[in-house]
Amino acid sequence: MMPTRASSATGVMVEIPWEELRGIVGDPYLKPADREDAVVGVQPQMVVAPGNENEVAATLKWADQNGLGVVPRGGGTKMDWGNPPIRADLVLSTARLNRVLEHEWADLTVSVEAGVTVEQLQSTLAAHGQRLAIDPLFPERATIGGILSTNDSGTLRLRFGALRDLIIGITIALSDGTIAKSGGKVVKNVAGYDLPKLLTGAFGTLGVITRAVFRLHPLPRLRRSFTFGFESVKQGNELLLAIQASKLAHTALQVRASGEGKCELDVRFAGAETGLDAQSATVRSLAGSGRESGDSMGVWDSLQKLWVDAENCVIAKFSVQPTEIAATCERFKRTTDAGTIGWRAVIQGTGLGWMRLDASDSAALDVVLRDLRNQIQTFVVLRRPATLAEFDVWGATGDSFPLMLALKQQFDPNGTLNRGRFLGGI
Amino acid sequence: MDERILKQFRAIVGDRGVISSPEELHTYECDGLTNFRVMPLAVVLPTSTEEVQGIVRICYRERIPFVSRGSGTGLSGGALPVENGIVISLARMNRILEVDLPNARVVVQPGVINLDVTGRIMSEDYFYAPDPSSQSVCSIGGNVAENSGGAHCLKYGFTTTHVVGLEVVLSDGSIVHLGGKTLDTPGYDLLGVFVGSEGTLGVATQVILRIVKKPECIRTLLAAFDSTNGAGAAVSEIIAAGMLPAAIEMMDNLAIQAAEAAVHANYPACGGLLLVELDGPTTEVETLMDQVDEICRKCGSWEVRVAQTDAERAVVWKGRKAAFAAVGRISPNYIVQDGVIPRTALPRIMDEIVRLSGEAGLRVANVFHAGDGNLHPLVLYDARIDGQEKSAEALATRILELCVEAGGSITGEHGVGEEKKQMMSKMFAEPDLETMQRVRCAFDPLQLSNPTKVFPRTRLCGEKPGRYEPHPLEVAGIAERF
Numbered sequence: 001m002m003p004t005r006a007s008s009a010t011g012v013m014v015e016i017p018w019e020e021l022r023g024i025v026g027d028p029y030l031k032p033a034d035r036e037d038a039v040v041g042v043q044p045q046m047v048v049a050p051g052n053e054n055e056v057a058a059t060l061k062w063a064d065q066n067g068l069g070v071v072p073r074g075g076g077t078k079m080d081w082g083n084p085p086i087r088a089d090l091v092l093s094t095a096r097l098n099r100v101l102e103h104e105w106a107d108l109t110v111s112v113e114a115g116v117t118v119e120q121l122q123s124t125l126a127a128h129g130q131r132l133a134i135d136p137l138f139p140e141r142a143t144i145g146g147i148l149s150t151n152d153s154g155t156l157r158l159r160f161g162a163l164r165d166l167i168i169g170i171t172i173a174l175s176d177g178t179i180a181k182s183g184g185k186v187v188k189n190v191a192g193y194d195l196p197k198l199l200t201g202a203f204g205t206l207g208v209i210t211r212a213v214f215r216l217h218p219l220p221r222l223r224r225s226f227t228f229g230f231e232s233v234k235q236g237n238e239l240l241l242a243i244q245a246s247k248l249a250h251t252a253l254q255v256r257a258s259g260e261g262k263c264e265l266d267v268r269f270a271g272a273e274t275g276l277d278a279q280s281a282t283v284r285s286l287a288g289s290g291r292e293s294g295d296s297m298g299v300w301d302s303l304q305k306l307w308v309d310a311e312n313c314v315i316a317k318f319s320v321q322p323t324e325i326a327a328t329c330e331r332f333k334r335t336t337d338a339g340t341i342g343w344r345a346v347i348q349g350t351g352l353g354w355m356r357l358d359a360s361d362s363a364a365l366d367v368v369l370r371d372l373r374n375q376i377q378t379f380v381v382l383r384r385p386a387t388l389a390e391f392d393v394w395g396a397t398g399d400s401f402p403l404m405l406a407l408k409q410q411f412d413p414n415g416t417l418n419r420g421r422f423l424g425g426i
Numbered sequence: 427m428d429e430r431i432l433k434q435f436r437a438i439v440g441d442r443g444v445i446s447s448p449e450e451l452h453t454y455e456c457d458g459l460t461n462f463r464v465m466p467l468a469v470v471l472p473t474s475t476e477e478v479q480g481i482v483r484i485c486y487r488e489r490i491p492f493v494s495r496g497s498g499t500g501l502s503g504g505a506l507p508v509e510n511g512i513v514i515s516l517a518r519m520n521r522i523l524e525v526d527l528p529n530a531r532v533v534v535q536p537g538v539i540n541l542d543v544t545g546r547i548m549s550e551d552y553f554y555a556p557d558p559s560s561q562s563v564c565s566i567g568g569n570v571a572e573n574s575g576g577a578h579c580l581k582y583g584f585t586t587t588h589v590v591g592l593e594v595v596l597s598d599g600s601i602v603h604l605g606g607k608t609l610d611t612p613g614y615d616l617l618g619v620f621v622g623s624e625g626t627l628g629v630a631t632q633v634i635l636r637i638v639k640k641p642e643c644i645r646t647l648l649a650a651f652d653s654t655n656g657a658g659a660a661v662s663e664i665i666a667a668g669m670l671p672a673a674i675e676m677m678d679n680l681a682i683q684a685a686e687a688a689v690h691a692n693y694p695a696c697g698g699l700l701l702v703e704l705d706g707p708t709t710e711v712e713t714l715m716d717q718v719d720e721i722c723r724k725c726g727s728w729e730v731r732v733a734q735t736d737a738e739r740a741v742v743w744k745g746r747k748a749a750f751a752a753v754g755r756i757s758p759n760y761i762v763q764d765g766v767i768p769r770t771a772l773p774r775i776m777d778e779i780v781r782l783s784g785e786a787g788l789r790v791a792n793v794f795h796a797g798d799g800n801l802h803p804l805v806l807y808d809a810r811i812d813g814q815e816k817s818a819e820a821l822a823t824r825i826l827e828l829c830v831e832a833g834g835s836i837t838g839e840h841g842v843g844e845e846k847k848q849m850m851s852k853m854f855a856e857p858d859l860e861t862m863q864r865v866r867c868a869f870d871p872l873q874l875s876n877p878t879k880v881f882p883r884t885r886l887c888g889e890k891p892g893r894y895e896p897h898p899l900e901v902a903g904i905a906e907r908f
Contacts, residue, residue: 180861188838197618218668275710406868
């Protein structure tokens with residue numbers, strides 16, 4: 001293969017010495033990129049799959065010294081999230097970092113490499129009746145490094161917290177080749193800065209996560225789930241607040257709403273038989289006029305279902321206070337009423353929600369999106385059709401943005417990692 | 427301190443907001459870790475964010491290092507003044523600003539006392555979960571700095587789990603907002619890295635807390651064992667049975683004696699006392715409590731009691747929470763340690779502590795959060811006896827080394843502060859520490875905010891990162907990088 005040419009920062013064409021990288025990772029693990037490897041429309045040249053964290057660090061250092069742009073990738077399920085990269089020469093795949101290193105089941109912890117899929121990890125943990133208490137998107141393909149970097153969370157967050165609350169240790173490779181760890185293998189630990197939290201949700205812009213350690217929870221004994229239907233989101237929101245203010249020990253709670261005006265509330269419990277009976281009675285009495293539907297266990301992948309046949313849709317994540325859920329849906333309704341735009345949303349009891357906009361008219365979609373982005377403080381567009389006008393999908397920056405820039409400067413001064421993809425063009 | 431600068435401080439906080447006479451400054455020369463003392467140049471007591479900003483701006487302009495201080499109950503010297511620096515006391519910023527029950531949020535100033543948050547919302551059946559033993563006096567701002575834990579963090583998580591937003595004055599005087607009332611603000615999780623940064627990244631001036639609904643039922647069980655190992659075996663069985671108690675605490679004989687002497691908790695006299703608290707829906711708690719009871723008896727407990735009323739529970743907890751101070755009743759001096767081990771290493775480490783204690787000829791009382799492996803060995807000594815303080819320090823250090831070797835941590839909730847900064851090199855390799863310091867350089871490039879704490883040495887923010895050297899424990903094959 002011929003060395004590929006790239007323009008350096010000075011505008012002079014220079015040759016990229018790919019053979020050096022081949023020397024670091026071994027011949028079979030450096031391949032030309034194809035169209036499937038494009039990142040939000042930007043075509044990289046090569047895909048590299050380092051075999052261990054030393055190779056990850058060496059790859060990053062090499063890329064950094066050669067002025068290349070690197071895009072880390074796990075299962076590739078969320079590569080269309082974020083802004084287009086300013087520079088993407090090389091995709092760094094963590095596919096070969098695929099070992100569950102230590103499942104210390106008696107200590108309820110696990111140490112795992114970044115390229116392990118969520119499903120692979122959960123099935124290992126289930127052998128000892130345990131789990132990582134998360135239910136993120138696309139578990140069969142999504143990797144630990146990927147869900148951490150994108151801060152993905154699902155319905156269990158209400159009870160067990162987000163990934164930031166479950167991760168207890170991390171190893172990262174920085175663009176200068178440093179390998180650093182923070183946190184540890186014990187749940188309780190305040191020694192040094194909490195880099196596991198800093199790296200969670202950093203969208204791969206500070207370093208590449210190579211390992212993580214998590215605290216675990218026992219698998220639930222029994223589960224029971226209920227769905228109540230309402231004529232308005234307002235009623236659903238009221239029940240959601242009533243359940244939150246009750247002494248029920250629910251493990252998931254969500255409201256589903258759509259442009260058609262109706263609304264469903266789903267609530268799930270886990271525990272022993274007797275406890276479940278008592279809680280079932282309580283939640284039914286709270287639900288009042290809500291129509292209980294029969295089978296409710298199937299509703300918990302509603303979030304992932306937003307992604308089905310969504311090529312030409314907008315999918316956004318938003319965050320509001322639980323008391324604002326109905327008003328937020330009302331806003332969706334008002335904004336979309338004028339045109340031919342359909343919407344549906346899944347909103348958790350935490351106030352985190354995901355919504356999808358379906359429209360054939362991209363000009364109308366532009367207008368709706370602009371309104372929603374202006375009106376809802378945290379409104380991050382995860383998926384959008386290529387026909388839409390460019391905008392920062394993360395929304396406006398706040399007064400802490402200069403600090404974020406300073407952090408990026410400290411961790412990745414040359415902008416090697418995922419440059420341009422994060423908030424404010426970080 | 428230079429009268430010119432004192433005058434500037436007074437212009438912001440008034441005459442009564444500045445302390446500069448040596449007699450009054452003595453109060454501030456240490457925190458809960460009393461064997462380290464440094465006299466500050468002055469103590470400034472702001473009452474608002476704007477006043478904090480004004481003070482910090484002066485510090486920035488004049489390059490004066492500052493240490494923020496809440497109630498001064500910290501046990502690692504985090505609020506210890508630094509040479510030629512001032513102390514910013516947040517004690518007068520003690521208002522609860524907002525209570526929002528439907529959204530489970532409370533907004534407070536940093537000087538608010540931990541227990542007062544729960545006090546304000548308990549009539550509505552809510553509580554603020556992090557409960558360090560000092561909760562009746564320690565401040566929320568201090569909890570944020572140290573990422574304080576407490577007995578109930580086994581189930582509910584630490585301060586960092588319960589702080590959702592902060593207003594912070596950075597060392598250059600700028601005001602930033604991290605997180606907020608809603609979750610997942612886009613951008614880096616600066617909130618996550620700020621909580622627990624021990625005052626080194628800035629001064630928190632407003633805190634948004636998450637509060638929790640009180641569970642339907644709370645039951646506390648006491649079980650007496652012949653030894654801590656028997657109690658430890660019961661803990662393992664409880665966890666293996668798939669339970670997540672709200673708290674699991676353990677005390678050894680010496681700690682029980684001390685607690686009895688101080689607060690008469692009416693604990694059974696035994697070698698290892700286990701305290702297990704379960705909470706949740708009543709029927710569930712009652713079923714699980716029966717299982718815990720059975721497990722304890724199976725593991726050799728000869729007396730199991732369940733606290734029947736809130737008053738009984740309160741007495742049980744009072745003994746546990748008073749344990750540190752109570753040790754003062756049985757020893758003139760003592761060192762409190764805060765090491766963490768993987769819980770399964772408990773029997774081995776306990777045996778080792780007993781052996782080391784015998785070798786050193788010093789008594790060690792053990793109080794610990796058994797559910798999460800957080801040990802609090804209290805090394806007892808008499809400072810009047812020549813050389814005993816030194817051997818007590820050596821023993822305490824050795825115990826922490828044991829924790830690190832077992833794959834644990836040098837501190838579970840007290841912080842590194844001044845006390846354990848040299849121990850950081852035993853737990854982390856140079857690139858780990860250097861990487862953490864990059865965060866510091868982004869927040870506080872001049873290193874004015876609580877400098878010289880946490881890290882074994884200060885990194886100049888222009889300094890080039892060093893080359894990777896294998897960690898001593900890695901070379902020895904004891905630890906892996908994680």
